[in-house]
Amino acid sequence: MANYGMKEITATLKELKGSFLESFLRHPWPPRSARERSQAIFQNFFLHIQSARIHLYSLKPAFTMGLGLISFFLFLLLTISGIFLMVYYNPTTELAYINVKDISFVVDYGRYIRNIHRWGAHGMVFAVLLHMVRVFYTGSYKRSRKFNWIIGLLLLTITMGLSYTGYLLPWDQLAYWAVTIGANIAASFSEITNALSITRFIDIGSFNKQLLIGGNTIGQEALTRFYLLHIIILPIICITLIGVHFWRIRKDGGLSRPDNADEIIKNMKSIADMADGIKGKQEKSAAADKNKTYGLMELVKDRTPQVDLDLDNTVPMWPTGVWAEISVLMVTLSAMLFLSYFFDAPLKEIANPSVPENPAKAPWYFLGLQELVSYSAFMGGIGIPAIVMIGLALIPYIDKEEREFGVWFSGAEGRSTAGKSVLFSAVSLILILAFTVKLGWLRNWFPGIPQIIITFLNPGTIIVFLFAAWSVYIIKLTGSRRMGAVALFTCFLAGFIILTIMGTYFRGPNWDFYWSPSQWPVH
């Protein structure tokens, strides 16, 4: 009897590999048939947010350029590297700076991990912005995707918020003063309430500031609050919104594609080759599976018994789509590892509340805003960003035209509109900047001018007005609201880039204009 039992157990143990794998995966491995390949997606907790099949058009790299995925992978990378940093970091004014120094110079791989976190953060802002640009120009905010565009805008704001709160944590000079400026932007409602002499009754500015930094100046309270926002509150909001964002893409039928995507696919040699490749491989693997029968498929009318390549031009997500995603992950990771190996994250001297950096510059993605706040704190820091965000949020609800969905620039007309808008935006903005640098603004000519006039009439508000007027003109000219949206978005995008370049390269000490940093006065 004992012999019999041993035999049984040995046999069972021999099967263990197969039975464990199947219990772990919930589907046969390797997946061979179309059904098993679908199971590989929908029986997998991590993959099941994706559909089981993907349209060939969505695999076209030039359509999405993988930007949404890159943003998501960078978020994961930042979460992981952030947890590593938290092992040694303490959010106190006494220890923060020393801990960051330790991480950079003492901890094994610490410098590398901090670099990854820094460049990953910059990369995520960059990828999220580019992703928004892609979604806008391909018209992918239309139809059922209107609200997902707004969730995207919220995610952009959260990404910026994560960067901003992370900026204070090293507690160096740059951090301290950039965050002082940021906190005072939150307080700049006082510019309006002071002008109206109602600050005594509703002090929105101080309320915002005290809520954000827990005091009147940046100190321990601010560090604690920013740490909390950075490591728990904003990441949780971000993860939730990412989930909703992805879920809605799934419900909207996957990535957007033009209505004639099937015809386009037929005429594209590279895609056709790829499809043939996938089909050939799958036929081979299906043929190897002796239990596979095709009896039923042959009965279906108007369909040739193709394996895994239906007339609707989709292929199974597993393995093709999943491998496409993994390759985006690998490219993202390599880029980050490369950057982090060759470039160190900056760290200035320890925060000194009595002497500001000169110039005190925010990270690059806030330098456009910093240029705007150098005209008016409230308009540049709150008014204009709010107008731009509301304008962007309204785009899908105003531009409801059913034209060229999922096509870059909605075709030739959009391309030329975008080109003209870049030109208009660049010329008008550079002229206004040159004018302001050369001749100054209202205060230089009329020293006694009330602040409220400057708040509403400054280079920033004028440029926003010009952009809006240009967009209305384009709508009149083309009779298309989509073209108006393209004009407006292009103007803001080009404006953002020009202001960022201005703030990065042409502003020096005292925020004066310099042709290059080499001309900055030595002090």
Added chain:
Amino acid sequence: MNDAKEEKQLNRRDFLEKAAIGAVGGTAGLFCLVTMKSCLPKVLNEPPAIFKIGYPNDFAVNSANYIAEQKVFILRDSSGFRALSAICTHLGCIVQNTGNGYSCPCHGSKFNETGKVTAGPAPRGLDWFKVSMAPDGQLVVNSRETVDEVITLNV
């Protein structure tokens, strides 16, 4: 007429529904309010707003001294003492004394000797604080109380 009046009357089902929505909404609203209120600091762990800066003899006549901890310039001329805030009214950077005025390194606001804005984005001039004398003979600056620039403490 009677029918219209009856329709206007709230029946029990509607009443309970409205009450339930009100209860849930009220709970959520109160939660937000309480959270916000509790996050507003009651005590500020910061340097005091009213502070002593030393004896009058510590400052030479016609001098401008910067007190780093309190971010304030102490000006003494023949007529007495004045205290000028060094915090830029634009976005809170520290202004520097340029000899004939003050300039802010962050966004280029410029102020003249009396603290008035002459250029840049600052919405108003630098604050002048009230200076008084404590019983022990030390000068006291009250950064809660702003005064006109011509008001000086005669010693």
